[in-house]
Amino acid sequence: MKRNFTLKTIFAVLMLICTVNLNAQDRTCGMVEYMEEMMQDPDFAREYELNQKKFKAEVARRLSTDFNARGGNIVIPVAVHFPSGNEADRACLEALAQNQIDILNADYTATNSDIGLWTPASAFYPGLNPGVANISFCLAVSNHPVGIDPELLEGNPAVSIGYNFGGGNNADTNWAGYMNFVVRDIGPGLLGFSPLGGSIAAGQAVTMNLGAFGSGSGCPGSGIVPGAPFNLGRTVTHELGHFYNLNHPWGPGAPSCAADDGIADTPNTGQETYNCPNPGTQPGCNAGEFVLHMNYMDYVNDACMYMFTPDQMAVVDGYVAGVLAPQFKPNVCTPPAPGFNLVSANNEISSCPTVDNQVVFNFSYNTILSFTETTTFSASGAPAGATVTFSPTSLSADGDFTMTVGNLGATAEGEYTITVTGTSATVTESTDVLLKNTCTEVVCDPFASATNLNLAIVDGNAGNPGTPFLTNILTLPDLGAPIESISVNVDVSHTFVSDLIVRIIHPDGVTFVDVWNGNCGSNANFDVTFDDTAPAITCASPTTGTYAPTNPLSAFAGLATAGDWTILIADFFAADTGQLNDWSITVCTEQPLSVAEFGSDEFLIFPNPNQGEFTIKLNSSSNEDIIVDVYDIRGRRIFNNTYVNNADFNEVVRLNNVQSGMYLVTVSDGDKKTTKKIIVE
Structure with missing residues (x-):
């Protein structure tokens, strides 16, 4: 678990890790601390309570009807995110993601290869059999969110690499509709965390540490390698149980015989179980009962947890069917049909009718499964009086195109959502961009x-x-x-x-x-x-x-x-x-645009981001020298140069040996002056 959500929680969680789990080989789960903190967020708490009401209604419905006959299997679409992964390692990371999906499909249906260990253990738990959920997992392969990861291609698995999921948080609305797994460094002493009763609609995720995802050799090139004794993918099985409303066997708080998980067929344990004890050696709270330590919701090593109970799976089925099923994004597990998508490189551009004559939006056209039909581009929603032109006007293969919105001097100020549409013989797709024609910058x-x-x-x-x-x-x-x-x-x-x-x-x-x-x-x-x-x-x-x-x-x-x-x-x-x-x-x-600012068609800096070398293009109407200053994030000037003016100013600026980061470029031309942000990689 991330070791803080507020400073108050940092103290509690770190004390817990340091005083209870001094042995780095003990399993640790941050669900309780995560929920304690997140329930202080009124929006999170409101959705949690709403989902719990839906869950209770589903349980009541099932109790009042005949559920002996199992319904159709619910397929859960999964997306896996490696924020610190190496793109060159994509094939390995995609294989590791599928490996974890395979583990879940086995664990949640009692078809795991080690389920046979239950046969000798069952003598200590009379009448109990492993539970089977009416769900299955797939790694999504189609209809991916656009603009997230350029290597996230239609037809390939929904695996993002280098994408900072949720800005470092545990939810990302870009990925609403998916069962999200995030694999990242969450610090020493903790394997993973999840909300209790999660939300697909909110884009919430189950988060695992780098050494607690999947099985096998992992992907050393990205520093993601399953580590013994938690190297069989069971951390995901455990945390996912929380997402589907399962508590630890000892209940929602600290282990105590005074509370349990509310599941009838899991013995009241009163304790966390670590390592790999033999069956029948850990007495439960009630005389003659034993701790069900091989249960996925306990804390034993991966090799020694291998089953859910039927009542636990009833909870999972009820939560998935009654709460989550309507939230799943449809038709993402079926390979996509041939087609295309449109992606904008600049979703928003500011302009001013009294200064700018035109603006240019840049797009990429990406085909799916060797799509070859000719696609023609059109637009709607531009300001009245403006002209719209595309270059090129159509494409039949992967490529880039531009949309120029011109004659802005004849338009009214305001914000305009422009819908760009691509139309071929069999497929139509569209995307929106925003023209902020408001004389601000x-x-x-x-x-x-x-x-x-x-x-x-x-x-x-x-x-x-x-x-x-x-x-x-x-x-x-x-x-x-x-x-x-x-x-x-x-x-x-x-x-x-x-x-x-x-x-x-x-x-x-x-x-x-x-x-x-x-x-x-x-x-x-x-x-x-x-x-x-x-x-x-x-x-x-x-x-x-x-x-x-x-x-x-x-x-x-x-x-x-x-x-x-x-x-x-x-x-x-x-x-x-x-x-x-x-x-x-x-x-x-966002500030009013000064009359002494450059218009957006007069001044360009490219490429941006760059590696410390970029070009400034400027249409100058003065006869004065052009002054270029570059400042770092602390306001220190790291570059200054004066250039002889000409009407078509075009100069390359080289920032020698600067660190990567954000810089501010200020260009002065007589009474005109403007500042732009650049990123040096």
């Missing part, structure tokens, strides 16, 4: 601390944070508009950086985001720019670059900028110390 302003703060981070001990927490404040002005997006840079010198939690707190004192949460193990030092659009973190000593935060910074979108922004850093373990060197915030807001 997104302006990004950096605000930085002093460069040598050298603020000591108080050392923690055994999962208890050192106090007082390190805090530092940046006071931001009122930028006159709500936050559109935000990025944060944090520079820390510290050994064993996984000791740390880094939190950014909004001036309202209520809204916060944890950008760093025990990442990167024993590595030392990091200087990271956290940006929601960046890839998952790649650890090193030091860790540098632009990466997605643990939790998305989009939580600040729509809020005001003015006031005291606080960084809070807490250290939870002894012996490794360090300091905060500096930090900064870059806030992007």
Whole structure:
């Protein structure tokens, strides 16, 4: 489990891991802590309660009718996500995903190869047989979400690689409709976590650590290798049981004979069971009963858990049929028919009728299963008075095309959703883009601390944070508009950086985001720019670059900028110390377009992202020199040059040996000046 959801939960979870599960070979599950925290979210709690009502209604319906005859098997579409996976490892990761699907199909139908172990064990559990669920799992192969992963092709398995699922959270609405499995580094001492009674409609996921997914040799090229004694894929079987409303056998809280899981045919255990005990050696709470430690919902090693009970499977069937079945995305397990899809490279463009004459949207046309029909492009929804032209006007193979929306000077200000449609003889597909013809632009302003703060981070001990927490404040002005997006840079010198939690707190004192949460193990030092659009973190000593935060910074979108922004850093373990060197915030807001700004058809920077070399093209109407400045995320100028003007300015800028990250490029031409954000990879 991620080791925090709020600081309060961080303390509880880390104390639990450190005081109860000191043996790294013991199974650990973070469902209880995850649910305790998420139930504080009113939206999550509301959906949870609604789903529980649906589940209870389904159980009541089944009790009032004859369910002796089993209905049709419910097929559950699965998508698997490897945020830190290597794209070159795709064939291996897809095979590992299918391997886990095969394990689940066996485990949930009592056809697993080790079910024979139940025969000698059953003598201690009279009258009990393994349970069988009326479900099966498939790895989705068609109708994938578009714009997620360029290598996620129709007809291939729904396996995303390098995609930061949910911005580091456990839900992603892009993947609503799927049973999501996320495989990522969730820190030492924990194998996985899941919501109890999950939601497919909300795009929720079951999350596993890198060594607790699938079986066999795994994919070393991506650092995803099943690790003994949890190397048979049973962590997913266990966590998925929670998603389908199954509790641990000892009940929803700490193990006690005063509570159980509410399942009639699982003995009241009163304890967690670890390792691999022999059947009949672990007494239950009631005289003559034994702990059913081979049950998938207990904590034994993978090789020693091999069954569900019939009543557990009745719960799974009821939850899947009564709650989840209507939420599954249809027709994704059947190989797709030949066809195509359209993907926009720039979903939103800003313009102004008094400045811009035209804007250009870029698209890719991707065929499915060798589709060869000619597809013609058209559009609807453009502003009245505008012209729309496509280049090329049609395609019959994979390729790119553009849509130019022209004559904007004759249009009214406003936001326009333009639907672009591709039509062939047998297939019609469409996608939407947004033209913000509102005379505004997104302006990004950096605000930085002093460069040598050298603020000591108080050392923690055994999962208890050192106090007082390190805090530092940046006071931001009122930028006159709500936050559109935000990025944060944090520079820390510290050994064993996984000791740390880094939190950014909004001036309202209520809204916060944890950008760093025990990442990167024993590595030392990091200087990271956290940006929601960046890839998952790649650890090193030091860790540098632009990466997605643990939790998305989009939580600040729509809020005001003015006031005291606080960084809070807490250290939870002894012996490794360090300091905060500096930090900064870059806030992007939507501002009115000045008459002295360049129009969107006058000024271009490409490619973006780039590797430190890019081209600036500018149609200049002044006779003054062109000045180009580049600033890093902390507001430090790293490049400055003055160029002789000409009407068709076209210059290559080379940022020699800069780190990867976000930079701001400011171009001045007489009384015109504009700033654009670039990403250096």
